[in-house]
Structure formats: structure tokens, C-alpha cells
Amino acid sequence: MSYHMLEVRELNFDYPDGYEAIKNISFTIRRGESVGIIGANGAGKSTLLMLLMGVLFPKNGQVLVDEVAVSKKTLPMIRQQMGMVFQDPDDQLFMTTVYDDVAFGPRNYLLSEQEVNQRVTKALELVGISHLKDRAPFRLSGGEKRAAAIASVLSMEPDILIMDEPTSALDPKSRRRLISLLNSFEHTKIITSHDLDTIVETCSRTIVIKAGEIVAEGKTVEILTNEELLDHCGLEMPLSLQNCSICGSEKDFFTEKTKYSTTNTYGIQTIERDCRVSLVEN
């Protein structure tokens, strides 16, 4: 078993129209690590995910999963190890019931129906939607659809979980539930998102991409508090890391000690807020 779960070596990719979407990208992800990939629209995040999953193949460079290069030959094995949750769950849920959708992957690996059933039950329990197994996916709410899409990937028991904008179009409660769910997984995780607060709460390391190139890589809290870097890449500091919008008090991110506002500016007891930020550390 290698120390590096995923290794990307000098990856380059051009679209047929000549647009250079990925330029010389290299990084490694350790087993069990949670990595955020952020960047403005069109930075190349989704293309990078497609290259990792072997939906697209690079012009040059290599993607290694557990020291096995992603190629047409190794795809079935690679795709069992890596599960990807799409940005729009409607693209992922196409069967007539949630159960059949979650069972789709295991059945394609020709597992016995008993094992398929075990895996589906486990995956549905893990995301907390066992009660929806016989429902038609199109009748679910946004949060339920997202959970079903995650279950459809978990049922394949992947080592690496790749998620494209997992919190997009979710209401605050569903978003919070999803973040707790993601934090409860022990998988190696790669998450792309514009919701940088989600990245703060779920990823220990962050890679910033701009115009197909990596411009920064490091601890999430260091990257996401670098205003200059974020501004340069068309991003903004996440709200949870910004100074308190009410009292203006600053946060001391690196020691996890937080300065509290003791005086309530507005004189209303309920407005006084706890400015603590839960930081994900290695």
C-alpha cells in the first residue's frame, strides 16, 4: 500500500477547439486526506476532476491512483476506487427508484444480489435516507437528491470520494447536514466548491487553480485567509473567516484562540455572536 493515494504528474489537457484547460498540474494526495480544489468559474476545476476520473484523457502527464496509472485498461478498477458525485444530482439519478440508483454501480460489478442489497442498505443508512429507498428520485427534495447521489457512489465502497460543488443549491440545514456527513467519512476526499465556507469546514488542505494552473497550495486556513491571493484568483475570503460583521472583532485563526466581542454594539442581547471558527487541522 502506497503512502500517496493519488498522484497527478505534469497534467496537460487541451479541448478540441484548442483551449488549454489544464496546464502542467502536479500534486499528491495522501491516504485519508481531505483536499479542497478552488478557483473561479472556468479555472479548470471540473476538467481536472474529469481527468482524475478518466472521463477525459490528458495530452501529457499522468494520474496515478494507488500507483496505478489511469488508462482505458485500468478504468474499471480505478472507478471502483474513486467515486464521483456530480454537481447536479439529476445527472446521476436516472433509475426509477432510489434503491435501483444506489444499486446501479454494485450491479455493474456483477456482485451477488445479496451483497448488492447489503451495500445499498449500508450506503442509504450512512447518508440517512433509508426511508426513501422506494421513492422515485425526481420526487425528492434538493438535499435528499444530493444524499441519494452520494449514496449511489458510497455503495461502490470507493477509497476516494470526489465531489463537484457538493453544497450548490442546498438550503442551510441541508448544507449543514452534508458538511457533517462529509466530516464523518474516513475516505480520502477531493472537494471542489465555490462555497469556501464548506472548504474551511471539510478540507485540511486546499489547492487554488487559476486559468488551468495551480497558483497556491497549502493548509486551508492559510490559503483562505490570504486575501491578496484569493482576490488575484477571483475569489473572496469565506464569511466564517472574515472579521465579525457586527462588532468588527478580528479572529486569530492560527492559534484557534478567538477574540470575543464582549460589548454588544447594537445593545441587543441576541445579536452578540460567537465568532469562533472550527478549523480543520491535520
Add this chain to the structure above:
Amino acid sequence: MSNIKSSLYNLRVLDDLARKETSIHLVHPLTKLLTTVVFLTVVLSFGRYEIVGLLPFFFYPIVIITVAEIPLGPILKRVLLAMPFIIGIGIFNPVFDQQTMSAFGLIFSKGWVTFLSILIKSCVCVGASLLLIATTGMDSLAAALRMLKVPKIFVLQLLLTYRYIYVLIEEISHMMLAYSLRAPRQRGIHPRVWGSFVGQLILRTFDRAQRIYDSMALRNFNGEYHTGKIDKNCWKDMVYLFGWCLFFIIARTNNLPMLIGSFITKVVN
């Protein structure tokens, strides 16, 4: 706009009905498929002037609807959808075939008789096929076709076309909503934009279909559509198949309405 959305929901009615667990739903898909094929073959084997002989064949859909607890409305609605095609096929019969025939002491136009025969045959055949889907489900039906060694490319084509209808309608509803919100005083879509509307629709559905295919491929889909384990045929399935086949043969070889009529007359006398 709401019509498009509601038609999407209506389309899914058959899938919903297929999830019931009545005794008909629990019959093996292959058995139901074979029974339906036999039914269609027998119904279509009737001559163009035979109408009375066809009447007992309404018994089959009526029994299925009753036992499988299928609401009549959705099935009738779908049978009616096929009507324009059926009428289109048979409407010229009364014009071209103006000969007359006598039955029950009355004189009928042969053209009208053949038209009525086409109408009855089509209704029971379309109804029986819809009931097969409503009591079996598309996935199990596909599994039954694979058991009959139908090439997987055809089965896959059937299944994906069925899925694609939903993708197409969803895209239409999104586009129509966007259009109608910016064209409040228009009814429908202005002919001037039909071309670009249809073009956009095709491109959007291609994109969406590609994304769906990617999500399938990422879960190791390689052209074979696995629908899960289906139990083996048991004796009950055999009884179901042979019971119905026996009825179809009896109804085909005997004039059941006449026999029943004469039996009732005898009893009354």
C-alpha cells in the same frame, strides 16, 4: 408550461404503478411478457370482418386492471393518445369498401365493420401492452427480453429511449418557462423562434445525455444493463401463462358470446 410539467408527472405514472405488489405484479416478468405476446397474436389473427369474436378479449385487460388495482383513467388516457393513428389507418375503409353484409338480421357496411374491427383490436392491444408496463416496469421488462435472448443493443436502446423522454421533457419545461416569463402575452412559442428553440433543445439534451452517460460510465456501465436478480419462474407463473393461453385459444376457436347467449336463453326457457 404547467401542462408540460404535469405531463412529465403523468408519464411517470406507469413507473409508479409498476411498483405495486399485487398478485399480478408478483408474476414473473417473462410470464407476463409471453402472455401479452400470445394475447396480441391471437387478437391480431382475427379476420377483418370478425367483431363479435373479439369481444371476449376485453376480459383479459379488465381482469388485469381489477386484480392489479390499476386505475382505469391513466390507461384509457394513453389508449386515447393512440387513437388518432388508429383512426388515420382505418378511416378510409368505409369509403373504399362500400359493400354490405348482413348479420343478426341487419345490414351493415363492410367498410364500417372493418373500421370497427381495427378500432377494437387496437384498443385491446394498446391497452394490454400498457398494462404489461404498468404491472411489470420497464426495467423488469428489459430483463425479460434479455432472458428471451433479445440482443442487448436493442434492449438498451429501448431502455435509454424510455429514459431520454424524461430528459427531453425536463429540458423543454425549463426552456418554456424561461421563454414564457419573458413573453407574457404570447400563447405558446412564436413561430419565428421555433428553429432556434428546437436547435437549442437538441444541443441541451445532448449535453445532458452526455453527463448522464458519464455518471453511468463512472459506475462501470459497459453496455449491459443489470436490473437485479429476478426470481425464477415458479409453478404459479406456469399456471398463469397456461391458464390465459387456454382462455385465448377457447375464445379464438369458439364464439363465446354466442355460446353464453344460447346458454342463457336455454336457462331462461
